[in-house]
Amino acid sequence: MNLGAAPKDAGEHAELLEFDMDMDGFASNWAYCDRLSTYFARMISHNRSDSLLYSNLFSSALNELLETVYRLHAPSGRFVCSVARRGASERITLTVPVDAQTADFYRSAVSVLNDGDLASRYHTALFTDGPLQPNIGLLELAVDYAARFSIEPADGNAIRLIADLKLEETEA
Amino acid sequence: MIADTLVQTYKVSFDENNQELALSGSMRPEHGAEMEACIQLLERSIASIRGTFYINVKRLVRLNNVAFHALAGALLKAADERPDVRISIVTSSVIGWSTKKFGTLSAKNPRIAVEEYDSEFYPGQSFLEEGGFVPVLRTQTKLTWKHERSILPRHGLTPGATMADICCGIGDFAVLVAKEFAPSRIVALDHSKSSLAYARQVASEFDIGGIEYIYGDAAEMLLEDGQFDFVSCRHALQIFNKPEMIVDELVRICKPGGRVYVTNEKISQCLGEPRGPSIQWTYEQLSKLFADFDMDLEFGPKSYQALQKAGLEDIRIESFMVTNRDGDAQAFADMVMAWEEMFAGGMCEKRGDDAAFVEKFRRGFEDHIAAALHPGGYAGWPVWVASGRKPQ
Numbered sequence: 317m318n319l320g321a322a323p324k325d326a327g328e329h330a331e332l333l334e335f336d337m338d339m340d341g342f343a344s345n346w347a348y349c350d351r352l353s354t355y356f357a358r359m360i361s362h363n364r365s366d367s368l369l370y371s372n373l374f375s376s377a378l379n380e381l382l383e384t385v386y387r388l389h390a391p392s393g394r395f396v397c398s399v400a401r402r403g404a405s406e407r408i409t410l411t412v413p414v415d416a417q418t419a420d421f422y423r424s425a426v427s428v429l430n431d432g433d434l435a436s437r438y439h440t441a442l443f444t445d446g447p448l449q450p451n452i453g454l455l456e457l458a459v460d461y462a463a464r465f466s467i468e469p470a471d472g473n474a475i476r477l478i479a480d481l482k483l484e485e486t487e488a
Numbered sequence: 489m490i491a492d493t494l495v496q497t498y499k500v501s502f503d504e505n506n507q508e509l510a511l512s513g514s515m516r517p518e519h520g521a522e523m524e525a526c527i528q529l530l531e532r533s534i535a536s537i538r539g540t541f542y543i544n545v546k547r548l549v550r551l552n553n554v555a556f557h558a559l560a561g562a563l564l565k566a567a568d569e570r571p572d573v574r575i576s577i578v579t580s581s582v583i584g585w586s587t588k589k590f591g592t593l594s595a596k597n598p599r600i601a602v603e604e605y606d607s608e609f610y611p612g613q614s615f616l617e618e619g620g621f622v623p624v625l626r627t628q629t630k631l632t633w634k635h636e637r638s639i640l641p642r643h644g645l646t647p648g649a650t651m652a653d654i655c656c657g658i659g660d661f662a663v664l665v666a667k668e669f670a671p672s673r674i675v676a677l678d679h680s681k682s683s684l685a686y687a688r689q690v691a692s693e694f695d696i697g698g699i700e701y702i703y704g705d706a707a708e709m710l711l712e713d714g715q716f717d718f719v720s721c722r723h724a725l726q727i728f729n730k731p732e733m734i735v736d737e738l739v740r741i742c743k744p745g746g747r748v749y750v751t752n753e754k755i756s757q758c759l760g761e762p763r764g765p766s767i768q769w770t771y772e773q774l775s776k777l778f779a780d781f782d783m784d785l786e787f788g789p790k791s792y793q794a795l796q797k798a799g800l801e802d803i804r805i806e807s808f809m810v811t812n813r814d815g816d817a818q819a820f821a822d823m824v825m826a827w828e829e830m831f832a833g834g835m836c837e838k839r840g841d842d843a844a845f846v847e848k849f850r851r852g853f854e855d856h857i858a859a860a861l862h863p864g865g866y867a868g869w870p871v872w873v874a875s876g877r878k879p880q
C-alpha cells in the first residue's frame with residue numbers, strides 16, 4: 317500500500333492525499349473501507365472550520381464510495397483514491413479497475429445521478445426490504461451531500477469516478 | 489473476524505428506567521445480518537415499554553447504509569405494530585449527518601420523531617454564552633495568564649504536547665498557550681457557536697493557525713479516548729450542574745500518564761480594601777445568585793476532590809490571586825465593571841430581585857472597582873488551579 321500526501325496540482329484543485337493499492341488487497345478486508353475513510357477524513361479536516369464535524373461528514377461520504385467500490389470492481393488492477401481541494405469543496409477521485417459489467421454499472425449509475433427526482437429514488441431504496449441496491453451510496457452522496465458526479469475512462473481497464481462535495485455549508 | 493471487530497466498534501444498551509436504547513460508536517457492517525443482535529435488542533426493548541421509546545444516537549458517529557437499512561426496517565415495523573408507542577430519536581448536531589438521515593423515518597411514519605439535542609439543554613447558562621460575555625472573558629484571561637503562564641509547567645504542560653482546552657469560550661487561552669508552549673496539536677471545544685465564531689475570527693485575524701475549534705458538548709464529547717497529553721478546562725466546571733460528568737470526559741480523552749488541569753473560583757472570597765465589608769457582602773450574594781441558577785461558583789477548593797474521585801493520581805492544587813497590583817489596575821476594574829453589568833443587570837432581573845437589593849448588590853461591585861483604582865487600594869480575585877495525572 318502506498319499512502320501519503322501528494323503535493324501535485326490537479327488542475328485548479330490542490331491535491332491533498334492519495335492512496336493506491338492492488339484491488340485484490342483492498343477487497344480482501346471490509347474494514348479497509350472504514351479505516352481508509354476515517355484516516356482520510358482526519359488528515360484533511362484539521363484546517364476546516366469545525367474539524368470534527370467536517371471529518372464526520374467526510375468520513376461518511378467517502379466510506380459509502382469505498383463500500384461501493386469494494387463490492388463492484390474487476391478482480392485485479394490498481395485502485396487509487398485521491399482527494400483534492402478547491403476552496404470550500406473537496407474532489408474525491410476513485411480510479412477503479414472494471415470489467416464490462418462493472419463498467420456498465422458505474423456508467424448507468426452516474427447517468428441516473430444526473431436525472432431528476434433523486435431524493436425519492438434514494439428514499440425508496442433506503443426503505444425497500446431485501447438487499448440494498450448497489451448504487452445506494454452514490455444516491456446518498458448526491459442527495460444528502462449534494463455531490464456532483466462524473467465518470468471518465470482511465471488507463472488500462474479502469475474508470476475514474478469523480479465526486480465533488482462541499483460539506484462546510486451544512487454547518488449552522 | 490469482521491463480526492469481531494464490529495462488536496468492538498459500537499455499543500448498544502437499553503436503559504429500562506428511561507425507556508432508552510442508546511447506540512454509540514461506529515456501525516459499518518458489510519452485511520445486514522451483522523446487525524442481528526442489535527435489532528433483537530431493539531425489538532425486545534420496544535416490547536417492554538409504554539408511551540415513548542427513546543433512541544439515543546447522540547454518540548453514534550458512523551453508520552453506513554447497510555446498518556441504517558436494517559435499523560430503519562426494524563423501526564418502521566415496530567412503529568406499525570405498536571400504534572400506542574411514540575418513538576423519539578435523539579440526535580446531535582455535532583455528528584453532522586444524523587438528523588437528516590434519521591429524519592427520513594419521520595417522513596415515513598409521523599409517530600417516529602427526531603429531536604436534535606443542542607445547547608438548549610443547559611438553559612441556565614445562556615447568559616454566559618451570549619455576546620455580552622466576550623469582553624469579560626477577554627479581560628479575565630488577560631489577567632489570569634500573568635499567573636498561569638508560570639503555573640502551567642508545574643502542572644505538566646511542556647512544549648510540543650498535544651493538548652485540548654475544553655469549554656474554551658472565545659479561545660484566548662488556546663491562543664496564548666499556542667504562542668508560549670508551541671503544542672504539537674491544540675483542540676479547543678465549546679458549545680457556544682457565537683464564542684467559536686469569535687475565536688475563529690480572532691485566530692484568522694492574528695494569523696494563528698493550527699488551533700482546531702470544535703463545536704461540542706463537554707459532557708459528551710465525540711473526541712476519541714486517550715489522545716491528549718494535557719487537557720485543560722478553565723472556569724467551566726463551576727457553571728455546570730453536574731461537573732463530574734465533564735471531569736470524566738476530560739479524563740477519558742487524556743492519554744494515560746497525561747494530566748487534566750482545571751481552574752475554578754470561589755467567588756465569595758473576592759476581596760478589596762477600602763470598603764471591605766460592602767465588597768464581601770456583594771460577592772457572597774453573587775455566589776448565592778449563581779447557586780439559584782444551579783451553578784457553583786464556590787467550586788475552586790472542591791476541585792481537589794473532584795479530580796480524586798475521577799481516579800486521577802499525583803493531584804496538585806494551588807491558588808493564585810489576580811489583583812489590581814499585578815500591573816494593570818484598569819483591566820481589573822474593567823473586569824469587575826463587566827461582572828456588575830452581567831450579574832446585577834441580566835441575572836438579577838431574571839431572578840426577579842427588587843430594586844433595593846440590586847442597588848446594594850451593585851454598590852459592592854462599585855466599591856471593588858474603587859478599591860482597584862484607589863492609589864492605596866487593593867482588590868483581589870482568587871482562582872484555584874488543580875491538576876491530576878491519569879493512571880497508566
Ligand SMILES: C[S@@+](CC[C@H](N)C(=O)[O-])C[C@H]1O[C@@H](n2cnc3c(N)ncnc32)[C@H](O)[C@@H]1O
Nearest residue numbers: 625655656657678679680705706707722723724
Ligand atoms: C465561564 S466560560 C469560560 C471560558 C474559558 N475557558 C475562559 O476561561 O475564558 C465557560 C464556557 O464553558 C462553555 N460551556 C459550558 N457548558 C458547556 C458544555 N456542556 N459543553 C461545552 N462548552 C460548555 C460556555 O459556552 C463558556 O464558553
